Amino acid sequence: MATEQQSRYGDFLDRVRRISNLRSAGMLLSWDQQVMMPEGGTPARSKQLSTLSALSHELLTADEMAADLDALEAADLDADQRAVVRELRREHDRAASVPADLVEEISEVTSEALPVWQESKEADDFDAFAPxxxxxxxxxxxxxxxxxxxxxxxxxxxxxxxxxxxxxxxxxxxxxxxxxxxxxxxxxxxxxxxxxxxxxxxxxxxxxxxxxxxxxxxxxxxxxxxxxxxxxxxxxxxxxxxxxxxxxxxxxxxxxxxxxxxxxxxxxxxxxxxxxxxxxxxxxxxxxxxxxxxxxxxxxxxxxxxxxxxxxxxxxxxxxxxxxxxxxxxxxxxxxxxxxxxxxxxxxxxxxxxxxxxxxxxxxxxxxxxxxxxxxxxxxxxxxxxxxxxxxxxxxxxxxxxxxxxxxxxxxxxxxxxxxxxxxxxxxxxxxxxxxxxxxxxxxxxxxxxxxxxxxxxxxxxxxxxxxxxxxxxxxxxxxxxxxxxxxxxxxxxxxx
Amino acid sequence: MATEQQSRYGDFLDRVRRISNLRSAGMLLSWDQQVMMPEGGTPARSKQLSTLSALSHELLTADEMAADLDALEAADLDADQRAVVRELRREHDRAASVPADLVEEISEVTSEALPVWQESKEADDFDAFAPxxxxxxxxxxxxxxxxxxxxxxxxxxxxxxxxxxxxxxxxxxxxxxxxxxxxxxxxxxxxxxxxxxxxxxxxxxxxxxxxxxxxxxxxxxxxxxxxxxxxxxxxxxxxxxxxxxxxxxxxxxxxxxxxxxxxxxxxxxxxxxxxxxxxxxxxxxxxxxxxxxxxxxxxxxxxxxxxxxxxxxxxxxxxxxxxxxxxxxxxxxxxxxxxxxxxxxxxxxxxxxxxxxxxxxxxxxxxxxxxxxxxxxxxxxxxxxxxxxxxxxxxxxxxxxxxxxxxxxxxxxxxxxxxxxxxxxxxxxxxxxxxxxxxxxxxxxxxxxxxxxxxxxxxxxxxxxxxxxxxxxxxxxxxxxxxxxxxxxxxxxxxxx
Missing domain, CATH: 1.10.1370.30 (Neurolysin; domain 3)
Known part of the structure; x- marks a missing residue:
């Protein structure tokens, strides 16, 4: 692989690792929420998790990521590197194709849905959950x-x-x-x-x-x-x-x-x-x-x-x-x-x-x-x-x-x-x-x-x-x-x- | 405060909250490291913490942040808003004044210093720590x-x-x-x-x-x-x-x-x-x-x-x-x-x-x-x-x-x-x-x-x-x-x- 391609792949991998570290941090925050966190911590935890997920979404859909993927797909990579590019391409395309406001709306509606579902289940009232x-x-x-x-x-x-x-x-x-x-x-x-x-x-x-x-x-x-x-x-x-x-x-x-x-x-x-x-x-x-x-x-x-x-x-x-x-x-x-x-x-x-x-x-x-x-x-x-x-x-x-x-x-x-x-x-x-x-x-x-x-x-x-x-x-x-x-x-x- | 200023202050506050959420996430990761994490987790945890701190540093020193601070210092803000701008100005200026490679070098030398200090202390050998x-x-x-x-x-x-x-x-x-x-x-x-x-x-x-x-x-x-x-x-x-x-x-x-x-x-x-x-x-x-x-x-x-x-x-x-x-x-x-x-x-x-x-x-x-x-x-x-x-x-x-x-x-x-x-x-x-x-x-x-x-x-x-x-x-x-x-x-x- 040419030096320029190597250096591009290195930069790309740095971005990939950042996304992964943000997600790993988010997983630890979720583990803590389910296992250790006192109940009062919920409002702050939700905001921390939203920030981590918004940032990893931004890094995934960023122009630099798109440009890296285009360049690396045309580059002479080995099989492992091609696999990494394949996975990021799939994730990038999927994330980039959905407008941010729809992502946000789904996230809001699902957070609101959880208590509605819980109450409907407790009351055995499917109609309350149906809408x-x-x-x-x-x-x-x-x-x-x-x-x-x-x-x-x-x-x-x-x-x-x-x-x-x-x-x-x-x-x-x-x-x-x-x-x-x-x-x-x-x-x-x-x-x-x-x-x-x-x-x-x-x-x-x-x-x-x-x-x-x-x-x-x-x-x-x-x-x-x-x-x-x-x-x-x-x-x-x-x-x-x-x-x-x-x-x-x-x-x-x-x-x-x-x-x-x-x-x-x-x-x-x-x-x-x-x-x-x-x-x-x-x-x-x-x-x-x-x-x-x-x-x-x-x-x-x-x-x-x-x-x-x-x-x-x-x-x-x-x-x-x-x-x-x-x-x-x-x-x-x-x-x-x-x-x-x-x-x-x-x-x-x-x-x-x-x-x-x-x-x-x-x-x-x-x-x-x-x-x-x-x-x-x-x-x-x-x-x-x-x-x-x-x-x-x-x-x-x-x-x-x-x-x-x-x-x-x-x-x-x-x-x-x-x-x-x-x-x-x-x-x-x-x-x-x-x-x-x-x-x-x-x-x-x-x-x-x-x-x-x-x-x-x-x-x-x-x-x-x-x-x-x-x-x-x-x-x-x-x-x-x-x-x-x-x-x-x-x-x-x-x-x- | 004029509408445009209000909206600028709102965007600025969103950036400020992101930085804060990244730091809170980092604090939770550190708490977990000291209280809950099995020892094998160290390599991944260090990388997660580095990513969080690099991202909050980037958000703090970003051009958007600098532009917001300039604009808001000239805006007609209330006392609380001025206090928020004052705190971010101080943090931004300090972070922006230090070159990234010096920050990184300090971070590397301090991570290396910890085991050196520990060993010197255990061996009661100040000379080993002096350099x-x-x-x-x-x-x-x-x-x-x-x-x-x-x-x-x-x-x-x-x-x-x-x-x-x-x-x-x-x-x-x-x-x-x-x-x-x-x-x-x-x-x-x-x-x-x-x-x-x-x-x-x-x-x-x-x-x-x-x-x-x-x-x-x-x-x-x-x-x-x-x-x-x-x-x-x-x-x-x-x-x-x-x-x-x-x-x-x-x-x-x-x-x-x-x-x-x-x-x-x-x-x-x-x-x-x-x-x-x-x-x-x-x-x-x-x-x-x-x-x-x-x-x-x-x-x-x-x-x-x-x-x-x-x-x-x-x-x-x-x-x-x-x-x-x-x-x-x-x-x-x-x-x-x-x-x-x-x-x-x-x-x-x-x-x-x-x-x-x-x-x-x-x-x-x-x-x-x-x-x-x-x-x-x-x-x-x-x-x-x-x-x-x-x-x-x-x-x-x-x-x-x-x-x-x-x-x-x-x-x-x-x-x-x-x-x-x-x-x-x-x-x-x-x-x-x-x-x-x-x-x-x-x-x-x-x-x-x-x-x-x-x-x-x-x-x-x-x-x-x-x-x-x-x-x-x-x-x-x-x-x-x-x-x-x-x-x-x-x-x-x-x-x-």
Whole structure:
């Protein structure tokens, strides 16, 4: 690369790092807000976050950035540099195409929407939320039209979360899940098998905290680069230098926190596996939501809900909880299917996807204009009935349960299921490459699996697009086959189908 | 004000708020680094902080800011608006006068200086630190020459912390302290009186944490706008919405944490008393270091070390520590003078000032070129002998003890003593206005004092310059009289002089 190009690329990278540092600072401010901040801090925190996000938006859409991108696309760059330019081009074009006043209006309407949604949910009054939801749909359609007037607006919104996975692929995967999971869940409902429930009882927060810390120790969570705290909703936040996890505790269900912590450990392990030297550039940043979710689901489901893991962990769990579960009973408890559960975030590994699919179908129809906001409750309840055989008695327990739409997040839900599907595909590839991963897990040796994931997924950052990364890591295109095989085998055996 | 001027002032204020939000975000990142961050997070955190500080520097020195200031200085503004313009003019001119590469060099040399200082201190090897200290002095002289080539360089550096208090006034005050405190301390050393020490023993962190939380409750610390955590060095960080305090615990000295927490409570109370509606502008920001320190010292010394406070608090302290101190014994314990203590941060209310004065005299001579770096240890030890009658046996316990010079903070030390002096002046004015403040304290009613401070000091933010604020709050010019009267009366009685 010529000296002038080198120096241009260097300046460009400085700008890119600035944007990234502003975003990392914003993420820390959000972590603090959810975990540490006293409630009185909200007004100042909102203003601090707005400033950080306005500045990174300005840097991203600045003329200098546009000029750098034009020049560097014509320059003789190596593959990694081209990947960095590709990612910034995509972000720049999207940000630059939407007028600042629309961005601001969406941000204002969503901040106002949150309390409206909360109150509507508390009062079980969908009508109170409907006008706000209508307005948000209007604004998001407008947003999509600015980004790409020729495209299906839902596709544009989906690409905010999954820029490289096309919606057709995603839709086909979700349809296959629906076709095969609905009958599988019906068979489970019809089964006489009653799985063990050895952890019934009440366990205080402190007991559960010591247990989940112990589990993080067992998994090899590096405390010198992380923390564990409590938050109303479990999440992970951080960088390759400092990736923090949170959980919450349900008094009557210690498996809830245990599962949440393993899930967030998966997210943190991805973050911590990103290359340190690429911090602040796309090569040091995680790929999109489905890939991140594949990492959390892989650890949560393929490790944390495996028989091998329960053979390892049952004594620890019993010791902390004062229970006497056999490994098999622990394994059964971690894999009970609850088709009559109405709440997505409390759903098991199978019915979870039906919750996602019904949301996807409804939001796609809403954005397309094929469904009226006022018909959402009925559409929701009908699908719950069709997919899981239950109808919520209230909208609070139905279409008002999730925060996503009040956030303006349309197109986000599918990434949850796409992540689980990819988790199964990656786990199958790891087993093909490493042999008996379960045997290692049973011995408490998680290094081979973690190293394989680091080598195949984490260390690449955003070097590859999502389909390229899947191909690179597994040798196959993205497919639901592994997930469906896994689900049918595992639950067929558990429920004697 | 004409419409055009109004709109210009509005745009200017938006820029000012952006700078302030960037700084508040940076402060939160620093708080997190000292209180919450796992050690592995350092590399990313440094980069995030650099970005925030570079961006706020750019916004402060931008052409738009310069043009706004020129236009608004010629505009017809009200008094509050003029105050905001005055503060930004000062900051802009100072920031714009120093070349960016010098700022960067100072920042690099100080980051490198910290580990050098730490190692020199650990090895008790001043010579290892001397070249770095020389380089820092050179750079700070260069910095001062850019800001104001005609001025005394130490005066310029002092003005970084105290822009409105002139150095002559400060120097006169410090000289008066030295003249009157040296003989007072000698008299105390010669006295036969042995003050009570009812809290000797060992107390674990948890016991002390519960005690200091209880004391914060008693003082009325608003937990919905703050937190208490531990940190290696106690500090306060925050805004009017969220002002957090930290402390540390010494196993054999529970008064250390108690005093530190009351001190930081004073800082937090100032911050929390700033007007909420002015958040993000100088009217919503605290005045300079001496004023901030006056607030912490007022609560630490005039409240926390008063007989009235010990009458209130002794039962609580006894309950937590399992001691049986009378209020009078508690009062005595909180006011013991230790002239042979070598460490500033562990010094009592009187000898503290001698530690400050000797540092001030040495750094002033260093910056003036009247003292060679290699002669610092001897100058230090001679003054310790002259002022307190002790000589440190090592430089680690002498001139290497403080981090300030390694930080490049020359001109900072005097503000500690200036703050104590102002604390006494403010407390005297409060007593004049409110009558018997001690009687309120004895009853646990801190509202009148806090409200008086809010009314006279906090709510003004940076509306007034420091001398104007002192005059406004106390009806007098800044003076050491009240502090000296207070010290001589209090310690004369305690030590039977």
């Amino acid at each position: 706000t939801l209508e307005r948000l749909i209007e604004l998001k359609r407008e947003y999509a039209a600015h980004v790409d007037p020729a495209a299906d607006p839902y596709e544009v919104l989906f690409a905010d979360y999954e820029p490289y996975l096309d919606l057709d692929t995603a839709e086909r995967v979700l349809e296959r899940l629906r076709e095969r999971l609905v009958p599988l869940i019906e068979e489970i409902q019809a089964s006489d098998v009653e799985l063990a429930a050895p952890f019934e009882g009440r366990y205080d927060d402190e007991t559960q905290m010591v247990l989940v810390r112990d589990v993080l120790d067992t998994l090899g969570y590096p405390w010198e680069r992380g923390r564990l705290d409590t938050a109303p909703h479990p999440f992970m936040s951080g960088t390759q230098f400092d990736a923090r996890v949170t959980t919450r505790f349900k008094e009557d269900d210690p498996l809830d926190a245990l599962t949440a912590v393993i899930h967030e450990f998966g997210h943190a392990t991805y973050q911590l596996g990103l290359p340190a030297e690429a911090y602040g550039t796309p090569l040091g940043q995680s790929r999109d939501l489905s890939v991140h979710e594949s990492q959390s689901r892989l650890w949560e489901n393929h490790v944390g809900r495996s028989r091998a893991f329960w053979e390892l962990i049952a004594p620890t769990v019993n010791e902390h909880l004062g229970t006497a579960a056999t490994p098999e009973e622990g394994y059964e408890a971690a894999n009970r299917i609850y088709p009559d559960n109405l709440v997505r975030v409390e759903a098991d590994e199978l019915t979870y996807h039906m919750h996602v699919i019904l949301r996807f179908e409804i939001e796609r129809d809403l954005i397309a204009g094929d469904l009226d906001v006022r018909d959402v409750p009925e559409a929701w309840n009908e699908r719950m009935d069709a997919y899981l055989g239950v109808r919520p008695e209230t909208d609070a327990a139905g279409c008002l349960q999730d925060i996503h739409w009040a956030h303006g997040s349309f197109g986000y839900f599918p990434t949850y299921s796409l992540g689980s599907v990819l988790a199964a595909q990656l786990y199958a590839a790891a087993e093909r490459d490493l042999g008996d991963v379960d045997a290692r897990v049973r011995e408490g040796d998680f290094d081979p699996l973690r190293d394989w994931l680091r080598e195949r997924v984490h260390r690449h950052g955003q070097r590859y697009t999502t389909p390229e990364l899947v191909e690179e890591a597994t040798g196959e295109a993205y497919t639901a086959d592994h997930f469906l095989d896994y689900a049918e085998t595992k639950y067929g055996e558990l429920y004697d189908l | 770095t200290l020389e380089r820092l002095i050179e750079l700070k002289r260069e910095y001062a020459a850019h800001v104001d080539p005609a001025a005394d360089p130490y005066e310029v550096l002092f003005a970084d912390y105290e822009p409105y208090l002139d150095l002559d006034t400060a120097e006169r005050v410090l000289e008066r302290l030295r003249e009157r405190l040296v003989p007072l301390i000698e008299e105390i050393q010669a006295s036969d009186v042995e003050l009570a020490a009812p809290f000797e023993g060992r107390y674990d962190d948890e016991t002390q944490m519960v005690l200091v939380r209880d004391v914060l409750d008693t003082l009325g610390y608003p937990w919905e706008r703050g937190r208490l955590d531990t940190a290696p060095h106690p500090f306060m960080s925050g805004t009017q919405f969220d002002a957090r305090v930290t402390t540390r615990f010494k196993e054999d000295d529970p008064l250390d944490a108690l005093t530190a927490v009351i001190h930081e409570f004073g800082h937090a109370t100032y911050q929390l008393g700033l007007p909420a509606e002015a958040y993000g502008t100088p009217l919503g920001q605290s005045r300079d270091l001496s004023v901030h320190e006056s607030q912490s010292r007022l609560w630490e010394n005039h409240v926390g070390r008063s007989r009235a406070f010990w009458e209130l608090i002794a039962p609580t302290v006894n309950e937590h520590l399992g001691t049986a101190a009378t209020p009078e014994e508690g009062y005595e314990a909180a006011n013991r003078i230790y002239p042979d203590n070598l460490v500033r941060v562990e010094a009592d209310e009187l000898t503290y000032h001698m530690h400050v004065i000797l540092r001030f005299e040495i750094e002033r001579d260093l910056i003036a070129g009247d003292l060679d770096v290699r002669d610092v240890p001897e100058a230090w030890n001679e003054r310790m002998d002259a002022y307190l009658g002790v000589r440190p046996e090592t430089d680690a316990a002498g001139c290497l003890q403080d981090i300030h010079w390694a930080h490049g903070s020359f001109g900072y030390f005097p503000t500690y003593s200036l703050g104590s002096v102002l604390a006494a002046q403010l407390y005297a004015a409060a007593e004049r206005d409110l009558g018997d403040v001690d009687a309120r304290v004895r009853e646990g009613d801190f509202d009148p004092l806090r409200d008086w401070l809010r009314e006279r000091v906090h709510r003004h933010g940076q509306r007034y310059t420091t001398p104007e604020l002192v005059e406004e709050a106390t009806g007098e010019a800044y003076t050491a009289d009240h502090f000296l009267d207070y010290a001589e009366t209090k310690y004369g009685e305690l030590y039977d002089l």
